[in-house]
Amino acid sequence: MEKPDEKTKSIKKDAEVLAEFINIYCSDRHDSAEKGPVTAGGTVGIYLEGCDFHLCGECRRLLLHAVSKRAICPYDPKPSCKKCETHCYAPGYRERIREVMRYSGMRLIRKGRLGLIRKYFS
16 A cells, blocks of 8 residues: 555656646647636645646536546555446546547657656556
């Protein structure tokens, strides 16, 4: 079982990866949409601290939903969402995050973010 400090670091890292995936998707797919900074309060805000992306409203909501679900994940160690038996995303969000991951994953790998290969394929 992870120590609280390690768990916080793990969730923060996952939140950063989610933000990067969603930022690439939003930049390419919602280029003309009005964008704003990602802000959140409470625990989700702590995990997104330092996130300097500007996303459209739809992508901001998706990121906040995904990070909040990651923060409350009861599994330790956390399985990848696609292999998890408990699908905690609200209706519609699971399909959207899968679309974002498919779209952005290969683009991140091509940009040399090899550390994300494990995250993308696990």
